[in-house]
Every structure is written in C-alpha cells, then in structure tokens.
Amino acid sequence: MKKFILIISMLILFGCGPAPDVSEKVVWYPKPKDVNAFELRDQYGEVVSNQDFTGKWNLLFLGYTSCPDVCPMTLLKLTHVYQSVKSKGDLQVWFVSVDPNRDTEEKRLAYIKHFDPDFKAVSAEHSALFPFVRDLGLIYAINQEQTEEYYVDHSASVALINPKGQLEAIFKPTHTAGAVPTIDDKLLLADLEEIIN
Template sequence: MQKLMIVLAAVIAAAIGVASYQLWPKAEPEALVYQPPRAPAPFQLQSTESPDAINNQALKGQWTLLFTGYTFCPDICPTTMSDLKNALPNLQQHTDTPVKVWMISVDPKRDSMERLKEYTGYFGDAFVGIRAEHPQLFPFVRDLGLMYSVPEEGEKNYLVNHSAAIILVNPDGNRIAIFNADHQAGEIPVVDMEQLKRDFAIIAG
C-alpha cells in the first residue's frame, strides 16, 4: 500500500509539472524580434578581417552584433564597445557558434582601415571594423534600420550623429533582433547589457 502511494504521488507530481510547464508562459525577449528573420540587402563592404571586399556571406556561421560608430566618437562608441567586451563571455556561454561584433564606421573620411583595425583590435579578436564610402554605406545602414548623419564639409573636429541601437544577426546571416538604446535625460544613450544578455540566451537557446 505504501509503495502504491509513493507511485501515485510521483505520477501526480509529474502531471503537475507538465501542467505548470504548459500553463506558465515561456520567457520572451524584450528586444524587438523579427519574425521571420530578415536577410540584409546585398552589400559589398571593407572589413578588418579580410583584405578583400566582403558580402552577405561574411555574416553566416556566427552570431553577429552590429552597431554604427566611429573611432573619434567621444562617448557612445567606446562605452558600447567596452560593454560588449564585458558581455561577450556571457553570450558565448549560450552557444557553440562564435559571437562577433561588427562596428560599422559612419565616418569613412577619417576612419581608414588601419585606424579601424587598431581601434577594434584593442577590444579583442571578436571585434571587427567595417567600412565603406557613403554611397555604399548609407543604404546598408538604412537597410539595417539604423541611421547616421555627417556635418557638411568644412568642419574639422566634427561629430557624427548615429543610432545607438544594436542589431543581432543569426548564423544564417539574417537579422533576428534589434536592441534599442535606453535614452535618459543627461545620460549617454546605450543598450541595456543585462537585457541583451537575457534576450540573447532566449534567442540563441
């Protein structure tokens, strides 16, 4: 009789567990997730990883975090790069596929490939500098859902206005999510890295 009671208790516990799993909502990412994932428009860009021009194939076989920036950026860019460098070990724990970061320079006039390579190399091997002239760069950035604007010719120590959001591309080379920056009065607009880490674990899991 006691053995029967133990068996019944185990069956009931298992049934409750299944019911709880079905009724309890699964964790959902807070980021804007593209359903279905979207392939970027065809592109030809320069990369610090390759002496030759790269295209959409360069996004395949890895998770890629893309954001716009430039090496003369005084605040958003170095902050975002540092935050991503600190977050990468956590992100890599959730996937066997490499996780990389593409910093897309929105200042091709001042950002040579040599300068980009030195800048991104400071943050680690997972960081890649991407460059193109404006006729190729602007359509690529706009297609990602990002933006930038450069002051008119003539200014020397100019600043470039650009998006602070981060795009996540899956190993198939498709955009799967966008992490928007948190805009607070008097604060640098940056992406919440704790949210990004939580969402990546859900999306990549």
C-alpha cells in the same frame, strides 16, 4: 483544447517555436528580414559580404573612432557580452564605421584592438555604406560643416543578424535623463540568450 494542440503541432511541423520572452528593449522580427547584398572592407582591407554573416550570430553597432562617448561605452559593453557568450556558440561583433573619410583601415584596426581583436571593424564609401545601414533599419548623418573635428550622428541600437544572414532583432539603447544613450549589457545578454536558445 484541440485547437491549441493543433497550433502547437503545426509550429513543430514547420520548425517554428513560440516567440522568445524578451524585454521591451528588443524589436524582434517573427519573420527575419533578408539583408540585401553588400560589400564592405574590414580592418585588414579584406572584403566582407553577406557570406560573412552565415553560420554565426552577429551583433552590429554603428559608430566612428572619434566618437567621444556612445561608441567606446557601447563597444565596452559588447565586449562583455561577447566574452560571456562566445563559449556557448558562435558570435561575431561588427563595429561599422560610418565615418569612412577619417576611419582608415589602420585607424579602425588600432581602435578595435582596445576592445577585442576578434571584432570586425568595417566600413566603405557612403554609396555602399548608407544602403547597408538603412537596410538594417539604422541611420547615420554627418554634419555638413565638415571641419576636422566634426561629429557623426548615428543610431545607438545594436542589430542582430542570425546565422542565415537575416536581420533577427534590434536591441534598443536605454535613455536616461542627463546620460548618454547606451545598451544595457546585462539585459542584452539575457535577451540574446533567449533568442538564440
């Protein structure tokens, strides 16, 4: 019993708490990971960097505007999550386009307005984009046979960056036979609130 009280006292002393009670769809980092310095551009042509993470919780999702299924479905679910929690604290949603050749600022701006104009729709040349995505533990790949209608393979997970600008968690999609892998918005919302609180 004394050992238990000592452990709890140390956790309180060092500002630590117990691990959040999250679902099996979450990879939670007990020690959040710093995100390397980056520069991307948003849908208005403004430079965004690590500074834009600070002070808010951030949900990041990879995609591209020509995506036929995963991207619009996930962004619709993230819209629901955003609308459900934005009154309880600061939350930003980032749509990270991994198709910079086709997804111009104008195209990203028009696309993101279908979901929520408050969302950031960012991208960059692959030389800056790929290291940023890899640093978040996510991936993407473009088919080498680049016709006008090429597809981009990308993670369907959603990364969570904490208000200190660190990678806090990854929300994994649900995989069901014959269905497109997407996040479960109700589960993500419950897990997010557990982590934030």
